Amino acid sequence: MDQNEPQLSLDEAYRAAFHFINQYYAREPITPFMLMLHSMGLEGRRQTNDPATWDDWLASVEKALASPDLPTPGSPLDNR
Numbered sequence: 001m002d003q004n005e006p007q008l009s010l011d012e013a014y015r016a017a018f019h020f021i022n023q024y025y026a027r028e029p030i031t032p033f034m035l036m037l038h039s040m041g042l043e044g045r046r047q048t049n050d051p052a053t054w055d056d057w058l059a060s061v062e063k064a065l066a067s068p069d070l071p072t073p074g075s076p077l078d079n080r
Contacts, residue, residue: 011046014057 008016018040025033039050048054063071 010058010061013061014040014054017057 018037021033021040022037025037039048039053041049043049046054
């Protein structure tokens with residue numbers, strides 16, 4: 001890893017992901033993105049509007065740390 005790259009906490013990375021999806025939604029205002037952003041909204045520290053969202057986030061972090069490969073878009077949910 002490059003020494004000059006920022007290191008993000010789980011919370012900071014989550015907010016970065018939210019901002020990334022939000023900017024995409026600003027360009028492509030389609031319902032699935034709006035629903036995703038709503039479920040990702042924070043009610044408190046690590047308390048999302050949809051309680052399962054934070055657990056999904058942690059599972060995604062584990063997968064990212066386990067492999068540098070990205071999943072194929074549209075892959076079945078049972079391959080999470």
